[in-house]
Amino acid sequence: MQIQDLPYPDPGVPDTRSGPRFLWWLWRNQLGGQLKSLAWGLLHFVSVSALPFCVGLAVQAAIDRSGRRLALTGGLMLICGTGIALGDTFLHRAAVTNWITAAARVQQLLARKAAQLGSALTRRVAAGEVVAVSTGDVEKIGWFVEAVSRFSAAALTVVVVCVGLLVYQPALGVVVAVGLPVVALAVLPLLPRATRRADVQREKAGRATELASDTVAGLRVLRGIGGEELFLDRYRRASQEVRHAAVRSARMWSLISAVQVLLPGLLLIAVVWHGIGLARQGRITVGELVTVYSAVMVLNYPLRHFEEIAMAYSFSRPSARRAARVLALERSTATDGIRAAEVPGGDLYDPATGLLAPAGRFTAVVCGDPDAAGRLAERLGGHPAEPGRSVLLGGVPLDELPLDSARTAVLVQDKDPVLLSGTLRDLLDVPASGAVPAADALAAAQCEDVLDALVQGSLDAADPMDARITERGRSLSGGQRQRLALARSLITDPEVLVLDEPTSAVDSHTEARIAEGLRRLRSGRTTVVFTSSPLLLDHADRVALVHEGEVVAVGVHRELVDSEPRYRAVVTRETDEELSAADEGMLLDALQELEEIEESA
Template identity: 85%
Template sequence: MQIQDLPYPDPGVPDARSGPRFLWWLFRNQLGGQLKSLAWGLLHFASVSALPFCVGLAIQAVVDRSGSRLALAGGVMVLCCVGNALGDTFLHRAAVTNWITAAARVQQLLARKTALLGSALTRRVAAGEVVAVSTGDVEKIGWFVEAVSRFTAAALTIVLVCVALVVYQPALGVVVLVGLPVLALAVLPLLPRATRRADVQRDKAGRATELASDTVAGLRVLRGIGGEELFLDRYRDASQEVRHAAVRSARMWSLISAIQVLLPGLLLIAVVWHGVHLAREGRIDVGELVTVYSSVMILTYPLRHFEEIAMAYSFSRPSAKRAARVLSLERTTDTEGSRAAEIPTGDLYDPATGLLAPAGRFTAVVCGDPDAAGRLAERLGGHPSEEGTSALLGGVPLDELPLKSARTAVLVQDKDPVLLSGTLRELLDVPASGAVGAEDALSAAQCGDVLTALAQGSVGADDAMDARITERGRSLSGGQRQRLALARSLITDPEALVLDEPTSAVDSHTEARIAEGVRALRAGRTTVVFTSSPLLLDRADRIVFLHDGEVAAVGAHRELLHTEPRYRAVVTRETDEETAASPDDVPAGGKPAKPLADDGRAEGRDGSLSDDDVLHRLEEIEETA
């Protein structure tokens, strides 16, 4: 695989049982590139290591006044230089290719897993960790994969040179043969401690990255509640922990580097001292002494790759562990499904809670537990992240349909929808039935002011549809992002649309208009809205109240306000003290009811009007203005 051929047609199925297993799987799948790198590495290191023999041969030829041997030594030296140049050039090319292709394979695997899991991924793994794995970690994994072949070439070269020295000059070759393994293995006792310190550093850096990512994502909210400095202080503390851990790790690696400089120096001293004694005794020639000395000095170059492979492994192991953790996540259901692909129609039903959303009706669901509501909304879309009983659409279990068919039949918009960067036209370019146009969807979602803001903020965009939206829509307010996300969902026009708190960041006046717009646009289609807003509830055809994971009451908004105290407590935010202060309004078997106005809207005990009353007053003022 060459860089220009990326991406991979199929990145494969990784062995994600552990970090080391994942690295081994990745190495095996890069075998072709590894062999190329190994071949060029052997040529490079062998050419470099052969130079001392050429120099020794040339010196001895000068001493012996042999022109033919001097010419031969010069010719061999030229060949070694050519081999060195070619080997180094193509080794670098092959190593970079292995690095980039390995990192690209991991990124493809992560992207495929992210697409498969969808929103379930961030429910099981922190968003910051996913970012850390897909950015910094893939580079470290790629580094180790490409370093393996260079290390192997260096190790083979050292073995070959040691054997050649023993054959060339046994008296000095034996010293080198004994000394080089000591050099290579001397740092092994320090590697576990260095690896542990590197692991600590990587873990702290990963947590700091997660904190930074989560802080940036929620910066607007933090500023709104005055918590910006608190989270910035937390990040400063986390970054200082990373710095201290990095310093401790660097101390250990600097010690390892110092040992790998000191020990080769001692070996050189030993070789020279012993060689001089042998030369004085006439047992070796000057050329042989120079050859052995130069070989030992040159071998310090491939020996450095022992330190590099240790560092690469220590840094890549925690990265591979995190990547394997993400890649090992699986859906609780078979995305291929056990049924043929179809788009069922009919009532949407959840056996676990007893929730029934009749076909073609606007159903609102009220639940006092937001987390439970989110899990139920996900379950209604089929193939949820948690195991459980499948929701049914027209009597067909959604979990048994292929994932694509389930998503086409039921679209779930969660409470924190994501807006991708690009133009508004690109944002709204989603798979759809074609029955709902962008203009109708934007109108129903009350996006008029959003279009105006986008047009004014985009230079050179005459049409608001060509205005650019920043990453995650950060240039927009929370309410504007919600309305654009709602318009995107309405365009798809699915058989059943599930909306989880779609107007939580919208003002009451706009919320009422959205309720009317969605009701009109979705007429004859199944719509389920999870909300506790009276403005949405008052316009629903049917309201289902959930308590303790079961359907507790079904009816109209104003009916449930009078008959179901638990529903009233959730919708009106009635406190226990307020409930206890109204003993005369206690229905049979229920809690006291909050006083109601003549038209059925909740009224405060001091005569103050509810949000619904305020909305009606605003509409009257607007009509008479």
């Protein structure tokens, strides 16, 4: 896999049983790139490590005044230099490729999981954690997956050099062969503490990210209630905790780095001290002493990769654990023989509340609790809060349908729909049946003034469809964003369309026209609207009142206003005193009518 071939046609099915298993799965799935990196790493490290032998041969050739051996050594050094240049160049290329492809695979897996779970993802995992996994954690995971092959090349090089020194000069080679494992493994006792501190830092950073994400999402509300300073102080404290944790983690890694510098230095001193004694005794030549000294010096370079792999694993392990936890989330798909292309029809029924939306009818749902309404809307979209509490579409549990069928059958537009940046044409380019043209959907959603505003706010777009929309539609008003989102939902033309307060941010005149357009355009299709607006309710074929989690009344708007006090309380915003007065007035009117009837009789 090359970078230009990304994204993957299929990122695969990850092993999410644990963080280390997920890392191992990633490494195995780019084995070709890892082997390339290992091969180029061996060429580079071995070429670097061979230079001391060439230097030693050159020194000994100069002492012996052998021009032939000196020329031969020069040729060997030229070969080593070429190997260093080629190995370093292509090792870097392979390493970066492995890093990017591993990170891209994780991002694709996360994007696929987000698409599968939809709004249920943020109900199971905090939004800040999803952001942290898809940004910083992805880079750390890619770093470890890439570093494994370079570490393997460095470790093999150390083994090769030790064996070479034992063969070349056994007296000094034994010292190096015994000392190098000690140098390489000396930091192991420090790694658990460093890993724990890195985990604490990651945990605090994740909480700070969640706090920042939640603050940004609710910034408009915070400004309205004057809570900016309060949340700013909270984030400031959270960021300071992250800083302190990062300093504590950095101290431990500084200690590990110091050990990695100190111990090779001590090994080098021991080799030189012992080598000088052997040279005085005539047991080794000056060239052999220079060779061993230079080899130990050069080995510091591959030994640094032992520290890097330990650091990469410590930082990537919690990241991989978080990614595996997100990727392990599943949606029940007991299809019972239903194929992905099949979209069931029929009534939409929620056993938990008793809500029934007849097929092809416009059903309005009135719920006094906005949060409960939002949860019910999500459940109607096939995301039950509890297993076994699924909504039925034509008698089939919605969460047991194949994902493609469920998405085609039911579309849920929540209270705060998101508008992605791009042109209006891009915004409306969504999977659709093709039965509803964009012009009809925009007209039904009363978007004429929105189109004019987009053209006026654009510098070079004469056609509203080519006008650009900023991120989340921030350049538009709340009502304009809401109407564009409604038009997008209408274009898809699903079998069942669920709208949660689709007109809460528009004026009453616009709302009345939207109600008429919605009823006309969705004629013959199942439409469920959560609303308390009389203008929408009056256009519904059927209105259901949900109170304390159950449907307590069903009828049409005008009947329920007259006969159901709880319905009237939600729709007209009457207080208990007003309701009592209204009921008393209705009773007096009835008594007066009865008296008039008796008098006329």
